[in-house]
Amino acid sequence: MTELPRSTRALLELANRRPAGTALDVGSYLGAVAREVGCTYVNVDLTACTASGLSDTLHADELPTGPFAAIFxxxxxxxxxxxxxxxxxxxxxLAEGGVLITTARPADVEACFAQVQAAGEALVASQPREGVEMPAWSAYEAAFGGKTYRIQSAPGVFSPRHLDEGTAFMLGEIEHRPGARFLDLxxxxxxxxxxxxxxxxCQVTAVDVNARALRLTALNAPxxxxxxxxxxxxxxxxxFDIIASNPPYHTDFGVAKAFIEGANRHLAMDGMLYLVIKRxxxxxxxxxxxxxxxxxxxxNGYTLIAAQRRPAKPRAAAPAAPATTKKHAKRMAAAQKKKH
Ligand SMILES: C[S@@+](CC[C@H](N)C(=O)[O-])C[C@H]1O[C@@H](n2cnc3c(N)ncnc32)[C@H](O)[C@@H]1O
Incomplete structure (x- = not known):
């Protein structure tokens, strides 16, 4: 059994501090809290929802309406x-008297709750402040190829304030044609x-693991x-004829490996993969x-890699296997002689 991260353990240790009523688990490792308290597991990341193995999961960037007696x-x-x-x-x-049990930053919690108690490595917060508001989403103008695009952005999604320089570099290098099947990876x-x-x-398909990224893409690229x-x-x-990606930066290369190997499998013959990266x-x-x-x-410190899917090189022909063994051939020859 994998050891739980400290932050998830900190929440589990406080599970008995929750008031009776419906709870919600947001973001615990493999849904450990949802499993312990028996509630819905929400995560913005699809891989986390899948890895939890729980059936009651919600791949979402927003919390369900509630009200909840406890939110972890x-x-x-x-x-x-x-x-x-x-x-x-x-x-x-939160319902009346409800609590938030969290490993979020104290300043963020204190901004929204009048009562905040440190408990081990987590915080137990109650009494939401009057007038708490969700931060408004914003928009920016992205200029490319002589045109300007208005892009709706929101906290937690790349790129939050402008067209990323690496992405702009990649866009400028892509050879495209109308009707091409294009994957935005x-x-x-x-x-x-x-x-x-x-x-x-192009006929565009866009994929992401982040629920909010998918929501924004649906708005920005209808x-x-x-x-x-x-x-x-x-x-x-x-x-696809074209696959383009500015891949996420991760210290291990698991996602990058899956992107590259998957791109090779999903490109049509002669199709192109474009990747922009820093290292x-x-x-x-x-x-x-x-x-x-x-x-x-x-x-400017970005590298664009363009690769074309080509037919696999035929393998060098293996030497023909002997039709029979030497021993068997001798016996066959002897039998032939007898016949004559
Ligand atoms: C650097 S951002 C690029 C966003 C956008 N294409 C751009 O250039 O502005 C990388 C994106 O990859 C997404 N991502 C991370 N891991 C992923 C995965 N396993 N499968 C699909 N998308 C993933 C992230 O959520 C993020 O939106």
């Missing part, structure tokens, strides 16, 4: 801005999907098909080993 919020893997918003949302969804707020569908006339998927896992046998060494080696080669361009 393990902020461990939440983006800080989304964590602050989740604390505010919890304050608005890790779509974030959906700027790539927007440009590929609106300006280039012509795109939006699918919750861990890498390309939910795409069945779908094939390129591992990616270049991996893409060369999977695709057999790639083209590299660099700009």
């Amino acid at each position: 919020f393990d902020a461990r893997e939440y983006d800080p801005a989304l964590a602050a918003e989740t604390v505010a949302s919890a304050a608005l969804r 890790g779509c974030g707020a959906g700027i790539v999907s927007r440009i590929a569908s609106e300006a280039w006339g 012509e795109a098909e939006v699918i919750a998927s861990d890498g390309l896992a939910a795409l069945g046998a779908r094939q 390129a060494d591992w990616y270049v080696q991996k893409i060369r080993s999977v695709f057999g080669g790639c083209r590299i361009a660099e700009q």
